Amino acid sequence: MVRLMGDTGRKRSRQREAILEVIRSTSAHPGAQWVYDRLKPRIPGLSLATVYRNIRGFREEGQVISVGVVNGEERFDGLVSPHPHLVCGCCGKMVDLPCPDEAVLKSLTAGQTTAGNKTSGFVIDYRKTLFYGLCPDCAGRAAGSDAGTITVAKVKRRLVKAGA
Numbered sequence: 673m674v675r676l677m678g679d680t681g682r683k684r685s686r687q688r689e690a691i692l693e694v695i696r697s698t699s700a701h702p703g704a705q706w707v708y709d710r711l712k713p714r715i716p717g718l719s720l721a722t723v724y725r726n727i728r729g730f731r732e733e734g735q736v737i738s739v740g741v742v743n744g745e746e747r748f749d750g751l752v753s754p755h756p757h758l759v760c761g762c763c764g765k766m767v768d769l770p771c772p773d774e775a776v777l778k779s780l781t782a783g784q785t786t787a788g789n790k791t792s793g794f795v796i797d798y799r800k801t802l803f804y805g806l807c808p809d810c811a812g813r814a815a816g817s818d819a820g821t822i823t824v825a826k827v828k829r830r831l832v833k834a835g836a
């Protein structure tokens with residue numbers, strides 16, 4: 673019994689390490705399914721539920737942050753310091769956005785007496801900034817014959833028509 677628990681414990685911690693490593697080694701801001709797909713060939717016994725459970729644990733420990741829900745799927749980041757993200761509303765691609773006013777935003781989350789919490793009275797714990805739009809690939813697909821403004825809705829219509 674003791675031995676069995678030991679083996680299970682080792683297996684669990686190996687899976688746990690692998691899940692954290694995958695999330696930290698990519699800038700793709702993956703969802704749980706993406707992490708599972710990456711690891712499944714290497715860890716045949718892995719289940720999607722295990723991936724979800726471990727990610728939840730990492731979030732509680734502050735090792736991983738949730739960066740928002742894109743196309744119905746929650747996405748995660750191993751880069752835990754607050755930073756804004758650009759999201760493609762069409763394909764779901766998510767990238768980091770270097771923010772020129774990072775110092776201002778940092779002072780807000782640090783709870784300093786700045787304009788933000790002076791007016792709202794809020795003590796700010798954390799922030800999540802998402803900018804939605806189109807990634808270069810999707811914008812390129814939309815550009816084609818379209819002389820007007822490119823919108824997510826237009827690209828989506830086009831992809832549906834193309835059966836993509």
Ligand SMILES: [Zn+2]
Pocket residue numbers: 760761762763764765806807808809810811
């Ligand atoms: Zn895109």
Ligand SMILES: [Zn+2]
Pocket residue numbers: 701739749751755757767768
């Ligand atoms: Zn990020």
